[in-house]
Amino acid sequence: PLPVVAIIGRPNVGKSTLFNRLVGKRLALVDDRPGVTRDRREGEARLFDLTFTIMDTAGFEDEDPHTLPGRMRAQTEAAVRDADAALFLVDARAGITPLDEEIGRWLRGEDTPVIVAANKAEGRGGEAGRLEAFALGLGEPIALSAEHGEGLADLFESLRPYV
Ligand code: GDP
Ligand code: MG
Numbered sequence: 001p002l003p004v005v006a007i008i009g010r011p012n013v014g015k016s017t018l019f020n021r022l023v024g025k026r027l028a029l030v031d032d033r034p035g036v037t038r039d040r041r042e043g044e045a046r047l048f049d050l051t052f053t054i055m056d057t058a059g060f061e062d063e064d065p066h067t068l069p070g071r072m073r074a075q076t077e078a079a080v081r082d083a084d085a086a087l088f089l090v091d092a093r094a095g096i097t098p099l100d101e102e103i104g105r106w107l108r109g110e111d112t113p114v115i116v117a118a119n120k121a122e123g124r125g126g127e128a129g130r131l132e133a134f135a136l137g138l139g140e141p142i143a144l145s146a147e148h149g150e151g152l153a154d155l156f157e158s159l160r161p162y163v
Contacts, residue, residue: 009089018146019056085162092118092126104136
């Protein structure tokens with residue numbers, strides 16, 4: 001089986017955009033049982049000569065397992081625990097938010113290796129946000145633009161030890 005990378009991050013940071021860029025048309029399997037695998041998509045990713053399974057997770061807002069957001073968070077946590085690496089996306093333009101800090105705290109307590117990527121950093125626009133993401137305590141953030149395809153060489157170098 002292929003190594004697995006799980007993308008984690010708060011809503012709107014660009015997780016699905018990155019997923020789509022890495023998977024292209026090779027979207028593999030989608031289990032669409034309602035409420036069970038909602039938004040937990042996986043596909044075969046290509047990044048230069050790396051091939052791995054990428055998971056697009058959704059939801060980290062609610063810890064109550066009896067709500068839909070709570071079940072989504074539980075799925076996100078399970079996906080990260082099962083993954084060979086977690087790719088933690090933050091929005092370089094928006095900066096670090098309380099929810100980013102909460103996700104970072106949770107990730108620091110897990111064993112899965114984490115790569116922090118400051119997305120929306122096209123054209124050097126995200127350097128301040130990238131530096132801010134050092135405070136998450138999860139290593140040196142890379143600058144990325146999922147939408148414009150920038151920073152993919154750094155992403156490759158960061159993922160290579162784990163996939
Ligand atoms: P998700 O909620 O984390 O899955 O985020 P999406 O992939 O749906 O993206 C949220 C919004 O951010 C969309 O409007 C995207 O077009 C935009 N977006 C994603 N990646 C980038 C990027 O690299 N640069 C910019 N400027 N916008 C981006
Ligand atoms: Mg999404």
